[in-house]
Amino acid sequence: MKKSNLFSSCKVLVTFFLIAFTLAPILLSSHPWPNEGRDYLFENASNETGASNSVSAIYLGYRAMDTLGETLVLLVSITGTMTILVGLVKKEKSDSPNTFLLTRDKRKSNQLRTHLLEVVSGKLGPIVLLFGFYVMLYGHISPGGGFQGGVILASGIVFLALGNQSEKETKLNNPIVLARIEGFSFLALILASTSGMLMGKGFFGNPLSHISANFIILLNIIIGLKVGTSIASMCIAMMGRSHDD
Amino acid sequence: MMIERTLIFMIFLVGFWAIIANKHIIKKIFGLNIINAAVVLLFILEGSRIGTQAPLLDMQVTNIVDPIPQALMLTAIVISVCVSALALALSVRLFKATGSFDIDVIQERLSHEQ
Amino acid sequence: MNSSNLMFTPIVLPLLGSALILMVKTFSSRKGRIIAEYMGSAIGLLLPLASLFVLYPVVREQGFLQQVVGSWDPSIGIMYRFDGLSFLMILLSQLISIPAWIYSRGRGPKENTFTALFLIQNASIAAISMCSDLFNLFVCLEVMGMTAYVLIASSKKNAAAFASFSYLLFSSTAMVFFLVGTYGLYRITGSLSYAGITTMIPEPNLMSSVCLVLITVSVLLRVAIMPLSFWLVPAHSKAPHAVSAMLSSVLLKIPLFSLVRILSLVSIGSDIGLVVSYAGAFTALFAVLLALSQKDAKQLLAYHSISQIGYITAAWGMALHAGVTSKTGAFLLSVAFFHALYHAMFKALLFLSVGTTTDYANQRNVYILRGANAQLRASGEKVPITMLCYFVGALSITAIPPFNGFFSKTLLTYALKETMQYTLLTLAGVGTLASFIKLSRIYLPAKPTGQEETKPFPKSIHIALSVLALFCIAGGVFAPQVFNFIKELLASHPEQEQLSFKFFTSSNLLKVLYTSLGGIVLFILAVSKTGTKLLSLLKNLPRSFSDAFFGFAVSIAILVYVLL
Numbered sequence: 001m002k003k004s005n006l007f008s009s010c011k012v013l014v015t016f017f018l019i020a021f022t023l024a025p026i027l028l029s030s031h032p033w034p035n036e037g038r039d040y041l042f043e044n045a046s047n048e049t050g051a052s053n054s055v056s057a058i059y060l061g062y063r064a065m066d067t068l069g070e071t072l073v074l075l076v077s078i079t080g081t082m083t084i085l086v087g088l089v090k091k092e093k094s095d096s097p098n099t100f101l102l103t104r105d106k107r108k109s110n111q112l113r114t115h116l117l118e119v120v121s122g123k124l125g126p127i128v129l130l131f132g133f134y135v136m137l138y139g140h141i142s143p144g145g146g147f148q149g150g151v152i153l154a155s156g157i158v159f160l161a162l163g164n165q166s167e168k169e170t171k172l173n174n175p176i177v178l179a180r181i182e183g184f185s186f187l188a189l190i191l192a193s194t195s196g197m198l199m200g201k202g203f204f205g206n207p208l209s210h211i212s213a214n215f216i217i218l219l220n221i222i223i224g225l226k227v228g229t230s231i232a233s234m235c236i237a238m239m240g241r242s243h244d245d
Numbered sequence: 246m247m248i249e250r251t252l253i254f255m256i257f258l259v260g261f262w263a264i265i266a267n268k269h270i271i272k273k274i275f276g277l278n279i280i281n282a283a284v285v286l287l288f289i290l291e292g293s294r295i296g297t298q299a300p301l302l303d304m305q306v307t308n309i310v311d312p313i314p315q316a317l318m319l320t321a322i323v324i325s326v327c328v329s330a331l332a333l334a335l336s337v338r339l340f341k342a343t344g345s346f347d348i349d350v351i352q353e354r355l356s357h358e359q
Numbered sequence: 360m361n362s363s364n365l366m367f368t369p370i371v372l373p374l375l376g377s378a379l380i381l382m383v384k385t386f387s388s389r390k391g392r393i394i395a396e397y398m399g400s401a402i403g404l405l406l407p408l409a410s411l412f413v414l415y416p417v418v419r420e421q422g423f424l425q426q427v428v429g430s431w432d433p434s435i436g437i438m439y440r441f442d443g444l445s446f447l448m449i450l451l452s453q454l455i456s457i458p459a460w461i462y463s464r465g466r467g468p469k470e471n472t473f474t475a476l477f478l479i480q481n482a483s484i485a486a487i488s489m490c491s492d493l494f495n496l497f498v499c500l501e502v503m504g505m506t507a508y509v510l511i512a513s514s515k516k517n518a519a520a521f522a523s524f525s526y527l528l529f530s531s532t533a534m535v536f537f538l539v540g541t542y543g544l545y546r547i548t549g550s551l552s553y554a555g556i557t558t559m560i561p562e563p564n565l566m567s568s569v570c571l572v573l574i575t576v577s578v579l580l581r582v583a584i585m586p587l588s589f590w591l592v593p594a595h596s597k598a599p600h601a602v603s604a605m606l607s608s609v610l611l612k613i614p615l616f617s618l619v620r621i622l623s624l625v626s627i628g629s630d631i632g633l634v635v636s637y638a639g640a641f642t643a644l645f646a647v648l649l650a651l652s653q654k655d656a657k658q659l660l661a662y663h664s665i666s667q668i669g670y671i672t673a674a675w676g677m678a679l680h681a682g683v684t685s686k687t688g689a690f691l692l693s694v695a696f697f698h699a700l701y702h703a704m705f706k707a708l709l710f711l712s713v714g715t716t717t718d719y720a721n722q723r724n725v726y727i728l729r730g731a732n733a734q735l736r737a738s739g740e741k742v743p744i745t746m747l748c749y750f751v752g753a754l755s756i757t758a759i760p761p762f763n764g765f766f767s768k769t770l771l772t773y774a775l776k777e778t779m780q781y782t783l784l785t786l787a788g789v790g791t792l793a794s795f796i797k798l799s800r801i802y803l804p805a806k807p808t809g810q811e812e813t814k815p816f817p818k819s820i821h822i823a824l825s826v827l828a829l830f831c832i833a834g835g836v837f838a839p840q841v842f843n844f845i846k847e848l849l850a851s852h853p854e855q856e857q858l859s860f861k862f863f864t865s866s867n868l869l870k871v872l873y874t875s876l877g878g879i880v881l882f883i884l885a886v887s888k889t890g891t892k893l894l895s896l897l898k899n900l901p902r903s904f905s906d907a908f909f910g911f912a913v914s915i916a917i918l919v920y921v922l923l
Contacts, residue, residue: 037549
């Protein structure tokens with residue numbers, strides 16, 4: 001036993017030092033940072049894409065394919081996580097399903113959801129939703145954008161779910177509604193990316209560039225809705241509700 | 246200049262050590278997060294050396310930082326969060342199946358199950 | 360829509376199909392969902408074949424199609440390039456996805472998100488085949504990997520969760536190293552596209568070489584060459600069968616061929632190719648020895664996947680070493696792809712047929728399972744299609760004429776004649792035959808158990824297996840034509856000479872005879888007492904989780920040392 005432990009810790013040390021020596025010249029390099037990209041974007045980003053936030057101009061304009069890939073990673077990951085978690089939760093079904101929706105005196109679980117938490121988060125919920133929409137829609141002018149706004153939207157929806165003091169629920173906490181919005185926005189994203197092809201601008205090109213350059217706003221809205229609803233439905237699945245099949 | 250890069254290098258090595266040496270699977274996932282954070286920091290810090298102002302193209306800016314690493318790192322952060330989420334869900338499932346978080350114990354118990 | 364827009368359809372069509380499926384899933388009843396699933400998969404799996412058909416004359420004439428996504432300036436946008444190699448890679452993935460999906464309707468994962476994820480995987484494979492940008496390659500590899508992790512974990516077994524977890528951890532850490540390599544290259548050159556990087560690297564200096572090594576090894580981890588193959592065996596053996604078929608046939612090869620684009624443009628690519636080629640040849644032999652020692656049927660097949668990918672990598676490495684645009688290089692690359700295509704066909708066939716057999720027989724241990732055909736018949740299969748298709752696959756992988764494996768393996772070993780790899784690969788061929796004799800024993804007749812079931816055998820299994828067996832046989836019969844097809848697409852200056860290599864010469868057939876005899880001898884040795892003892896030593900080599908990172912670090916170190 002001791003010998004194999006010694007052997008394996010030797011291997012770990014060797015791995016560590018080899019990687020440290022290999023990565024040192026790259027991570028510690030002081031080669032001057034190139035400024036061709038920055039100069040090009042400084043000149044042209046605002047005119048070509050209509051966004052004055054040059055970071056949004058890059059990841060929704062020039063490198064929009066990366067954003068499509070990122071959205072796909074998010075979609076696949078949330079699908080997988082929800083499948084695994086829902087499968088686990090189903091195995092240990094408590095005697096009263098949807099204990100989440102019951103008021104405090106009637107339910108046995110979720111006791112940490114105190115009255116203070118419910119009042120505060122219930123009142124904050126709509127404000128956070130508004131803020132999420134603001135960040136999403138103004139992403140092309142100030143720091144923000146689809147992903148950032150979408151995550152804030154998701155947290156707003158979670159606030160509304162936690163702050164629900166009555167037994168009626170809002171539509172926004174219904175997993176089916178969220179799943180429908182998510183499905184629609186994914187389809188809209190694919191259609192928006194191919195619309196440029198039909199108008200002769202190439203894949204992910206701006207189909208309306210002769211009218212306005214603000215294709216970015218549309219992409220921001222679609223991505224924001226998709227990210228927000230999918231993360232919210234994952235959080236609501238973790239709270240115990242999912243749209244069953 | 247160099248001190249910041251050295252510190253980021255050390256953060257990277259700490260994360261890498263957690264992945265290879267630690268037996269607890271949640272700590273391995275922490276290590277993955279730390280490594281990703283180190284790389285994100287590196288990109289953004291080094292990209293900010295060539296300018297002084299935020300890359301928002303208003304009337305007044307003259308010397309913006311490089312916006313390309315920032316856009317790339319937005320993607321990288323989202324991808325790392327998604328990977329961590331899936332990894333955590335899998336480790337919850339492994340814990341429920343085998344009752345342990347130690348990776349050698351999990352491997353042994355799963356091989357006995359066959 | 361002109362042809363340069365058409366090149367994006369293999370990416371868009373599967374995504375459209377999966378978006379349709381995901382949307383309809385939330386709305387309507389069960390029947391509507393099934394209709395949507397079939398429609399979505401028809402859009403995603405069949406229509407790209409049609410667009411490939413339309414694109415083929417364009418690629419033959421012009422050589423390649425190139426477009427920046429969104430028609431921005433090439434210095435800042437993402438360049439996509441569709442050439443002969445992309446055409447072949449997308450063709451490979453479509454040819455295998457269709458039977459794998461049909462199989463899953465009968466037996467495989469029946470969850471409603473399976474088809475959507477499967478289509479997203481196809482879209483990411485198409486994107487990897489075409490992209491010429493380093494960061495976009497990172498994103499698309501992550502998409503492909505993410506779908507693989509989720510699909511592996513969709514199996515009900517707990518060991519599948521562990522397999523998915525270990526694959527996830529290695530692959531994500533390797534991707535972080537990929538990002539570090541991208542950082543280094545961006546720092547030196549200011550550009551992320553292949554063309555930009557390679558024109559602006561001055562002469563190969565330390566930093567650019569180390570970055571390229573990091574990028575190569577991170578991508579090669581997904582190809583599972585020997586020091587980096589720790590994740591493969593659990594992942595492929597514990598996944599659902601349709602997913603195993605896709606993983607072994609397609610997902611191991613796409614990253615390998617996508618590396619050709621960048622490594623063929625830099626000067627150190629030829630040195631990297633040489634080292635990787637040797638690694639591939641050693642992998643081929645060592646993995647076959649490990650395969651001989653396995654007792655689980657699917658694990659045996661997974662080790663064989665590693666061994667065959669060693670063959671392909673050996674040819675690929677030598678192609679890079681000779682330079683892909685030169686005549687020998689193009690020939691070697693065509694040979695590598697030829698074997699990759701045929702291996703995809705027979706490996707998918709083997710995984711699906713062996714998987715069906717072990718499911719219906721409820722036993723995966725090859726030492727215990729006997730009389731599998733009787734048990735299949737008892738489960739409702741009238742004609743022994745599963746056993747026949749298994750034998751087509753087994754004869755293909757052991758390179759018996761006239762099945763397709765014979766042609767691709769003979770051509771590959773001929774192309775590598777007079778090098779060390781030739782000896783190693785021939786020995787590996789002997790080992791392949793021995794272990795397949797061991798696996799085929801499951802069909803030996805045994806005492807019938809006397810149980811009869813009346814459940815109908817799913818037709819989709821038969822359809823999928825027959826399609827793949829047909830591919831294997833057709834690949835064998837039309838081998839020279841297929842090879843010329845591949846060569847014309849991959850050569851940069853198409854030559855008019857047809858393949859002058861004769862497959863059915865007496866020396867080749869004698870070689871088949873010797874390999875078969877050697878295989879039988881090795882099998883008899885392996886089941887003897889000393890053989891079993893030696894093999895169980897190999898099998899029980901302690902293999903812990905951190906060994907994989909040790910292999911990763913060692914391979915990086917070897918490559919860096921060779922390049923300096």
